[in-house]
Amino acid sequence: MNSLRKEFTTLSITLIAVGIALNLALGTVVLRLGLPLYLDSIGTVLVGALVGPWAGAATGFLSNLVWTLTGLFPQAFAWAGVAAIIGALAGVFARSGWFNSVGKAALAGIITGVLSAILSAPIATYVFGGVVGAGTDALVAAFRAAGLDALLSNVAQGTFSDPLDKLVTFVVVWSLLLALPAREKARFGNLPVSAGRPLAGKTRRPAGKAAKKTAKKAAKKSTRRR
Amino acid sequence: MRGGSIYIERSSGLHRLHPLTKVALTALCFASAAALPGLPWLLALFVGLLLPLAIWGRLTGAFLKACLLVVGPFVLSLTIIQGFFSGGETVLFNLGRFVFTQEGLLAGLTFAARLLVALGGTLLLMQSTPQPHLMQALTERGFPPRIAYVVLTAIQIFPSFQDRAQVIMDAQQARGLELQSGLLNRARLLLPMVGPLILGSVMDVSERAMALEARAFSSPARKTSLNTLADSLLQRALRWLLALAAAALLLWRLWSALQ
Incomplete structure (x- = not known):
């Protein structure tokens, strides 16, 4: 319960709202670029990575609730649980340092994608009769034609598109974390201190103990000069 | 949309x-x-x-x-x-x-x-x-007001985020980003398109949070509403x-x- 309370400060609650709005708004960019991806969970993964698993889960769950409430995509609420798990996973991966390198972030994305494909399939099969009402239903039809049963076809369709989608999402978030000032990252406190170091280390002050030492030395020097 | x-x-x-x-x-x-x-x-x-x-x-x-x-x-x-x-x-x-x-x-x-x-x-x-x-x-019946705040804020700011995304895309295109290229090329454009929007909005967060705190957001006192249902x-x-x-x-x- 303590970790739960720690993740819901005024600051992080504001970030969650921004994360949800990002999830919804980025659809415009994907549409304009004409990419065959959803990229509807960049905000969720970002909040999970910055604040932690609970906040990530809240962002995912509430994003789907908001999709339903806007009336633009009312069926979204059926997948709120899956979105929550994606956010929670992002938080756990970030906490254990998987956002430190692009390779690990990509792997975390693929793992999350496979899991979300497996979790989404029963929803598509039993709630929506085996379809999602989008272009990917052609894939489901192809797998059914190849002889797979209803549930397996949906799992297969998911594993075809979800891992790639989540891989791109996680790599985008990884590169955003590199670009985000260390001050902003430290404010939320989920990421280990070393996150984003490979590139940040060259341009910014080293973090932690070493930073304190150099700061002290600099302070001494300046007093001596006086 | x-x-x-x-x-x-x-x-x-x-x-x-x-x-x-x-x-x-x-x-x-x-x-x-x-x-x-x-x-x-x-x-x-x-x-x-x-x-x-x-x-x-x-x-x-x-x-x-x-x-x-x-x-x-x-x-x-x-x-x-x-x-x-x-x-x-x-x-x-x-x-x-x-x-x-x-x-x-x-x-x-x-x-x-x-x-x-x-x-x-x-x-x-x-x-x-x-x-x-x-x-x-819902909040009058005990629904957590913080969740209500998150949901309503997200709904309110998302159109302005869409506008900002549009502006960024136009600006990047004006600088010479090619939108009518191959799939892989367009995938590489993703970061310059979404990066400025996401980074900018994350850095605005602390200002928003301070504005909320200044208006008694985390006060446990019961808040009243102008609108009566x-x-x-x-x-x-x-x-x-x-x-x-x-x-x-x-x-x-x-x-x-x-x-």
Whole structure:
């Protein structure tokens, strides 16, 4: 319960709202670029990575609730649980340092994608009769034609598109974390201190103990000069 | 797809109902979608309950259009997938070795009708209720106000994020980013397109949080609202009746499934 309370400060609650709005708004960019991806969970993964698993889960769950409430995509609420798990996973991966390198972030994305494909399939099969009402239903039809049963076809369709989608999402978030000032990252406190170091280390002050030492030395020097 | 709401302002009885009464109606729609046995029942509910409500709310055209937009793609996919792959005796036509059966068509249409009833109920609720009123009604009944805040803020700022994304894309294009290139090239454009928007908005967060704190966001005191939601004894009774009907439908379905 303590970790739960720690993740819901005024600051992080504001970030969650921004994360949800990002999830919804980025659809415009994907549409304009004409990419065959959803990229509807960049905000969720970002909040999970910055604040932690609970906040990530809240962002995912509430994003789907908001999709339903806007009336633009009312069926979204059926997948709120899956979105929550994606956010929670992002938080756990970030906490254990998987956002430190692009390779690990990509792997975390693929793992999350496979899991979300497996979790989404029963929803598509039993709630929506085996379809999602989008272009990917052609894939489901192809797998059914190849002889797979209803549930397996949906799992297969998911594993075809979800891992790639989540891989791109996680790599985008990884590169955003590199670009985000260390001050902003430290404010939320989920990421280990070393996150984003490979590139940040060259341009910014080293973090932690070493930073304190150099700061002290600099302070001494300046007093001596006086 | 602009803006964060499908609410349509009209002066009607449906609009004046207490938000929770409409939520109870939507709950009944969900229970019926799950519990009603077949296509005729589902369509009867749509024509006999949802459509008259839409007419009462003076939303007929908008409601039917929204239903078509949301459920239409499902009808198409479900007809094809269930028609070809759910089996059955009565063959309507065949495509190579795949047969399209009447039983499959019926199963697909029944599933689509279930979605029509459930999603139609949701759409009607959101077309006749402003989101802030819905959240206010929920928080007055003990829903956490922080969650209500998150939901409403997200809905409010998302259109402005869309505008900002548009501006960034235009600016990057003006600098020479090529949008009409190959797939891999366009994938590489993703970062310069979304990066500025996301980084900028994350860095605005602390300012927003400070503004909230200055307005007693985390104060445990009870907050009052300028807007009062009209409620009546009749509506209270109606809500209980609707909730009971929904529960009864679900129980009846469970009972008949166990038989």
